[in-house]
Amino acid sequence: MDTTRLAPQTGAGFVLRAGQSLTVVDPTGGQVSDFYCVLADDHDEWLSSGRTIDYANSTLVTTGTVLYSNRSTEMAVVVDDTCGRHDFLLTPCSQQTFDLLYPEFEGAYHPSCFENLATSMGPLGVDPDRIGTTLNIFMNVWAERDGELHIDPPTSVAGDRFVLEARADLVVGLTACSAEKSNGGVCKPIDYRIDG
Amino acid sequence: MDTTRLAPQTGAGFVLRAGQSLTVVDPTGGQVSDFYCVLADDHDEWLSSGRTIDYANSTLVTTGTVLYSNRSTEMAVVVDDTCGRHDFLLTPCSQQTFDLLYPEFEGAYHPSCFENLATSMGPLGVDPDRIGTTLNIFMNVWAERDGELHIDPPTSVAGDRFVLEARADLVVGLTACSAEKSNGGVCKPIDYRIDG
Numbered sequence A, B: 001m002d003t004t005r006l007a008p009q010t011g012a013g014f015v016l017r018a019g020q021s022l023t024v025v026d027p028t029g030g031q032v033s034d035f036y037c038v039l040a041d042d043h044d045e046w047l048s049s050g051r052t053i054d055y056a057n058s059t060l061v062t063t064g065t066v067l068y069s070n071r072s073t074e075m076a077v078v079v080d081d082t083c084g085r086h087d088f089l090l091t092p093c094s095q096q097t098f099d100l101l102y103p104e105f106e107g108a109y110h111p112s113c114f115e116n117l118a119t120s121m122g123p124l125g126v127d128p129d130r131i132g133t134t135l136n137i138f139m140n141v142w143a144e145r146d147g148e149l150h151i152d153p154p155t156s157v158a159g160d161r162f163v164l165e166a167r168a169d170l171v172v173g174l175t176a177c178s179a180e181k182s183n184g185g186v187c188k189p190i191d192y193r194i195d196g
Helices: A049-056 A095-101 A113-124 B049-056 B095-101 B113-124
Strands: A004-006 A011-016 A021-026 A033-039 A042-046 A066-068 A074-081 A135-137 A140-143 A149-152 A160-166 A170-175 A190-195 B004-006 B011-016 B021-026 B033-039 B042-046 B066-068 B074-081 B135-137 B140-143 B149-152 B160-166 B170-175 B190-195
Touching: A004 A011, A011 A113, A011 A190, A021 A033, A021 A074, A021 A170, A033 A074, A033 A113, A049 A066, A049 B049, A049 B095, A095 A113, A095 B049, A113 A170, A140 B140, A170 A190, B004 B011, B011 B113, B011 B190, B021 B033, B021 B074, B021 B170, B033 B074, B033 B113, B049 B066, B095 B113, B113 B170, B170 B190
Parallel strands: none
Antiparallel strands: A004 A190, A011 A170, A021 A160, A021 A190, A033 A042, A033 A135, A033 A170, A066 A074, A074 A160, A140 A149, B004 B190, B011 B170, B021 B160, B021 B190, B033 B042, B033 B135, B033 B170, B066 B074, B074 B160, B140 B149
């Protein structure tokens, strides 16, 4: 397929078949893309950050990392990564993220990855309560030894790519992240392509 | 209620009502206890590690930390903590944990927190697929800046306690962790008590 561009603060949902690859590109640099998936034929089997980082013994995913489900099924494997920093600790941003962490918005409606994932995966039958901790592609998070989190601007530069190969049929949600603080202050687009 | 002792590598399930407190004590020192919960009247609302650490801006939970659900509801708050190091990144140990990370067991059956949570919460109506990343009380995990995880022996000493107060009616699962490497080589008991 051709490359699809996600406008800033939007998302998309689609089916990724076993063996197909998903290429996520940061076209401008410095932009996060949240990824989530469930098994296409059983939405009670979902992407598990806990199992993935446990089995990889790393909070970072990169080329070679297998993405596991809550039942320890191999859902996908990372086959290419030109950036090297992606977060798998934090929740997709949600209205509550902005309510709690962006007091400057005074509780006003704000687009969010959670809303965009729910809206995009909903027509494919995925209940919003099945959406857990996302793989936050290009998001630059690290923790001090005392636990304090640092959300730094992404290190991705224009054209950086992150490529997954599906190992099962998946329903996928993908966003161009809506949270200003995670994206160096400005929300930008994300490109993606499915091959195979 | 009186204190209940969980034998090594076992678990328990129970209802914790809003306002009640749960005290988890490490009676010998150096022992992890996995905690998970869902809302008592809607199991599709579950404990979210991603939202909790995001809103706390820390991977560590301690006195004052609010435990959030996937819908950003306040499920519980930590009201006392004499240890200070608890993990909220990793999955409960499961049969697959031992299959993948303990080659010395050669794939043989091994007790696990996931099995103990599923067995304990199951009679209270909780589907195993609702069990996500646990709060691993007394588990000593930290990550290098490059993502590498270190699972060190717990820093807890005999009598250390961790106390939660429920902010909603919860179905809780609690274990004495079954994974030798997380517990300084030997799996030991855990004590707990419900007050209020």
